[in-house]
Amino acid sequence: MSDIAEPTPMGIAQATAGHRDIHQTPEAIARRQRRYRSEARFKYYGIAGIAAAISMLIVLLVSIASESFSAFTQTFVTIDVNIDQATVDPNESGDPAVIGRASFQTLANNTLYALFPDVSDRRDRRALRALLSPGVEFELRRRVMDDPSLVGQTISITVEMSDDFDQLHKGLIDRTLPEAQRRINDLQLSWYDQLVSEGLIETQFNWRFFSGANSRYPELAGIWAALVGSLLTMAVTLGLAFPIGVAAAVYLEEFAPKNWFTDMIEVNINNLAAVPSIVFGLLGLAVFIQFFGMPNSSPLVGGMVIALMTLPTIIIASRAALKAVPPSIREAALGVGASKIQVVSHHVLPLAMPGILTGTIIGMAQALGETAPLLMVGMVIFITSIPSGFTDPSTVLPVQIFSWAGNPERGFVALTSAAIMVLLTFLIVMNALAIYLRKKFERRW
């Protein structure tokens, strides 16, 4: 640094003497090159940072995608089941109530015993029954209830294998391990091999994952109920947070007098944005559910809680967007005699809309991934039906991921990753839609 001062007198002397300029001295050139080098270095730091971020993102996505891969297929076995009259409807009543109560599990079990007649030991028979998913019972009942004339006949059905055999078929269980360390014993392996050799086992796309609700059995579990729950919750959140947030922002920015009270509101809104989300969950539990008696576990309450959480984000972003509208536009409108509300609704709000939408997108993206406050209002419940309204008990995607991640069955590992994929896809679709809307609004010159 000290050499900056030194060349100057000499440089001036040289310049006045008509010789070399002070910017041409070797020291000056060296200084310049040092400057260029430091600029280049800074650029490389930035590139390195971005490269690190991208590589981490890729690692994350690849690990989740490869983990989830096996959840998108399901192993099925085709069996011929005799719908035994004596088991289903011993009195030949044809009454659906009687048929509905029948033990279809027995039918499935009998089919298995018939397939492997050598198995007679109680323990072995239990092991044999473990081949099929418990879903076989529901599938048989559904088929017979749909068409009662099947009673007494033998039908061929394709049903899910149980989780362990599904994993085995996907190659996720190591057959070379000692029997004691495997979830499938040698006898079960031999049955499985026999079914494979008879061509009865096949892999299909796992439609149930996209259309079903939660289940204790990974082979029967689906994400659709949680997705619908998320959609309903988001709808409530958007429907509340967007209009209230924008209205609050417009009032605070355009109409509110500037005094200590509005200053305090502003400070508190900024603070609210930083309040841990679980606190909002507690508030929802205490106020919405316990005080107002709203249905717990429902998208209505979940959406309201998340709306409270999203409001500060939307208000802050909307105020910033409103502030960014040039004052010249307000003056222009006032100058031709527009009233305050006309200035806002005709000019300021449309011009601020892209910014407001950006804030809303950020808020909604946060809301979509929010888990903690929803645990507090009971949206973590185990629910096997698809919610059909805002007051039905339901769960949401992140909570579903959370609860699946805690399940011990192997199949849930893949399901968890697959659910994360669905959540990320949902997020991307939502953001893409919002960005499209924003661009559409921006096209107003």
Place this chain on the structure above:
Amino acid sequence: MSAQTVDAEPMAAVGQAKMTARDVDVYYGEKRALHSVDCDVIENEVLSLIGPSGCGKSTFLRCLNRMNDTIDICRVEGNITLDSQDIYDKELDVVQLRARVGMVFQKPNPFPKSIYDNIAYGPRIHGVSSHKDDLDGIVQRSLEGAGLWQEVKDRLAEPGTGLSGGQQQRLCIARAIAVSPEVILMDEPCSALDPIATAHIEELIDELRQNFTIVIVTHNMQQAARVSQKTAFFHLGELVEHNLTGELFTNPKDERTQGYITGRYG
């Protein structure tokens, strides 16, 4: 404008006063921006407000259509009338006042809408015309009045912000006259424009004088001399001198005016 002897009450006899300001004080918070200004705006005349930066001329201009209302800390005292009616009266409708006293700003500020909508906005919000044909007529007449019709008649649906700076400013003038105001306030309307566009606007101001009363703030003394009949010189929040334009420039009464117009400060 016939030459008359100009003295203490110089302009009383000339035309009818459209707007009058008496003892006007303006405060921005604690700071006093205008000191008891008395000034008349004569009908169908152009009044220039000149003076160095920060002298209060724009502040005074913005008092005339209560544009200062939008500034929270701004306080106006004294009496300003339009056609003998106090414009700071509590009963007075500001929206109506601004429809009667239009404004053109320093920087062209067309709405980010089409040329047509820029002009039609004022008439629409005031409900002046319900028919599309009426509105088309107003748009055409306003653009003609601002000397812009020939240039934009084939592209009325295009954005107003796509025009050149000078055209944008004339668009803003057309927007102002579309509301049929009685007075038009112009706050340095040419300061962002090139000399040719400026000449255009100056010609336009001279024509507009037939139908409107105009108050213009300008930094350009040649411009004041060219376009206005009366000129008022402001200095440090005071109205120092108010006179016929020719008189003020050739024979200033106050030495501060003399100093400013001869370029000693400002």
